[in-house]
Amino acid sequence: MLHYITGKVLETNKKKIIKNDFFGVEAVYLGEKTSGDFLLYPHFDQNHSTYFYYAFDNFEQKDFFTLSMKLPGVGAKTAYLISMQNQENLKNAIENYDLKFFQNIPGIGTKTARRIIVELKSSIESKDLSKxxxxxxxxxxxxxxxxxxxxxxxxxxxxxxxxxxxxxxxxxxxxxxxxxxxxx
Incomplete structure (x- = not known):
């Protein structure tokens, strides 16, 4: 599996491909970079029996994605949307129990927002302890x-x-x- 690529982002038919001189990878990417280093997360979609790649600008986004994927009721698409939020705003929303922040992310309602905050807050505090x-x-x-x-x-x-x-x-x-x- 591919987990890292340096290349340029090309958009064709509403699909994004990260391409370098040798090959390209179709990836879900919501960042703003047009070229550079990208971290990839291969995710197997059982409904379509295929892999989707999610691209990230940094390890912090990728870590939030993998953490969010573990939350009950949160799928890969929603986890990706959470992880691509401004990291400082995301941390503040978790710290301040800001339901509206999470409800503004497509696919997240009140109950899911509450669950996400509680789960992420306890996960982040555990990480802080180890730090x-x-x-x-x-x-x-x-x-x-x-x-x-x-x-x-x-x-x-x-x-x-x-x-x-x-x-x-x-x-x-x-x-x-x-x-x-x-x-x-």
Missing amino acids: LDIDEKLYNDIIKTLKPYGFDTEKVKVLLSECDIKLEKSKINEIIKWLLDNYN
């Missing part, structure tokens, strides 16, 4: 330590992402002290 280089048990220990004293869980998450101390169990006292010093 913090912290295991879930340590994270939960920090939250459990601070919560009885009235600390907001969401604010603690944000602060942990900004903490310059390596987040490891041996430094939990130092991390909590840093959180107390930086919690406004």
Whole structure:
């Protein structure tokens, strides 16, 4: 399967082909580039017994596509439309539970928008935890330590992402002290 191509986008009969000097690939592409590097995702459509390629400008779009494909009630076309949204607007819509943002995407109604937000929010938070280089048990220990004293869980998450101390169990006292010093 092909997953990457450098070439030019040609449009013929409402179909887009990404072509280089050697071959071309018909792909669903909603980006604005006319040439350059493209990431491809081959998707087998069981209804038509054929592969469709979806083209992306960057890994972030492709990652959102694969994440969206796992959501119940979201097919490849809808997942692609979600992933091709402005990434910053998409993240803000998830963070702020913006149903209207998702309802403006063709094929998404109120129930599906709610499901998408809940599923993506939990998936993104899980990824953020791994980016913090912290295991879930340590994270939960920090939250459990601070919560009885009235600390907001969401604010603690944000602060942990900004903490310059390596987040490891041996430094939990130092991390909590840093959180107390930086919690406004």
